[in-house]
Amino acid sequence: MNRAPSPARHILRHLILPALLGAGSLLFTMPARAQSQAEQLCAADLNGNGDAADPGEIATCTAMTGSTFLCPLGQVTCTADAQGDYSCPLGSLYPCLTPDSGGTPACSPNACTPSAGAITTSPVVDDLGAANDGTLDEAGNCNGAIEIFSGRALRCRPAGLLTTFSNCCRNRGSIIKDGTGSALTSLSTKIAVAKGVFSGMRAAYAAFQAGASASQAASAGAGAIIGIDPTSLAISLAINLVLEFLLSGCDQQDMEAGILRGSGMCHEVGAYCSSSILGICIQKSVGNCCFNTRLGRIIQEQGRPQLKSFNSIGWGSPKSPYCRGFTPEEFQALDFSRMDLSEYYSDLTAKTQSNIQIDMKERIDAYMQTVIP
Template sequence: MTPAQAQPLCAADLDGSGDAETPGETAQCSEMTDGSYLCPIQQAACVADAVGAYSCPLGSQYPCATPIGGGTPSCSPHACTSVIGGGIEEEDPVVDDPGAPNDGPVDADGNCLGAIEIFAGRAVRCRPAGLKTTFSNCCKDRGEIVKDGMGSSISSIGTKIAIAKGVWTGMKAAYTAFKAGATASQAASAGANAIIVGIDPTSIAISLAINFMMDFLLSGCDQQDMEVGMLRGSGMCHEVGTYCASTILGVCVQKAKSHCCFNTKLGRIIQEQGRPQLASFNAVGWGTAKKPYCRGFTAEEFQALDFSKMDLSEYYSDIEARVQSDIQIDMKDRIDAYMETVNP
């Protein structure tokens, strides 16, 4: 038995945008009687001459072929991909960096004895509307779902920096359940339950999270799209750039937006405003769209930051219950306590 082969595809930049990411700019090709395939985009009927020979009105360079089902021979100005694999070329590898591994030596109390990274991020991507997302915008912000408020005790730091990890765990649980046959509602509930196991339940709007996951699961978005979507909408991601993730015969049919996503909104803000102060980031910045540079600060770099030159108003506005001066004092206490733990 001959194995099934993927249907050939074709793509065309009809709107002059430089890609083929909108509906109607990609299509499945039709099989013809001579074994070739014809792209239906801008397809034209061939014209017969006096002796019955057909020619393409679009140009003699385009061959005429008859559909398997019969009818008038047709031609198209656009080529079809190879049958094998459908001809979609994927960017390799997908932007997905788990961040710095926690693999250094620790003391008896579990404190890190090796090199540490403060406010480290993870390189990830989401995809705007395109062929691979069934033309759904998987980068669309859906509002703040994860909250990044500061509690009253220093011990809550561990909970706050676990937020992103909890989101990643939840998205994986939801996507795995959905692929295993669960309904979107059941999968979203499984994802929400996985999230609140790892973080303070008051840090996330559960009902919004469930609706968010259901929306994503019913679209063409994947697990990483969901991860980035929730953190991006909650203000925890810095967008690095856009690159082409999938092409057909050299025509881009799916773009991706790369990000550095952090455990907290505060981490993202300090990274954005702290990096310009440090010479060690001058040459590389945030990296490139395909290779985001999301590392955290070393202890020495963090100590060198001048917080008086940072605008933290975006963060202050999220904590309306406390006056700004109290937050500044609390933040200084937290940073001092953290540095004492790192450098006793």
């Protein structure tokens, strides 16, 4: 059986790493000796899980005679009949190809495609959330639309080829906390914390791309978050988390989603294929709606089923999560007695369900008086 030598290392070094570091395309330069091996790629779902995102399921094709290429995945040796004519044991659809160096012809059930542009990747949506879209009138009331507990669409990527088989969605523990005081009375601070995660991950990733070491970039990212609200952030955990992300092939949005997911601030919408070769998925992504606080996520999850306005669209699709906040009218229509908020209060002080409901009503009333004087 004629297999290409060590394809995974070659692909990660010459194709995947340039893409992870922000290359504008998948074209790259390499030594002439390696160039022929990287001219064609192939992928196959070897373990039958519906994608080719696992180690060993993508390979560089072997150069054969006549400017042809053979995929080493599933490759078998051709058999000769009495007249010396070769045929593929897999069927007549698959041609027998002879290696450049000579030898017995072989065939493969998997097709090859030119490496330049071989990987098709969905663009990453940079959702900044609800914008500050209005001015205030003379009485201090907002002239624009008000969204309460609005979220942002963020994606993270589980283990796959483009993450160098690292799970960028793995829960690494809580980094940001809602705080030990009133989450609603300090809402502006908590919004600033969530925005600080974006600023911090952007700073870390930019520093890493500019040549800083992973530890220096992680410190720069954590420093940007520290400047927002040090009381709500586990600083040492943040530095260690960003360091792990930078060394594992995760990008800026992976890091941001990872911190918010681990802190309990995201609702997972579902997974979708974000990168493929010849229609075969080589990298999945997970779409999320991430909120400014854990409380915001809990109220969104338990409040949306109560409202007809969310019945038809729900959370949207994994590729395009629907993360808008409640309008003031929708928010006032919510029945908090039907919500279980114990997950939120378990981080604070143990309370009975009735006390949670009473306390929650007081906080909601105070918040509504703030946004609608």
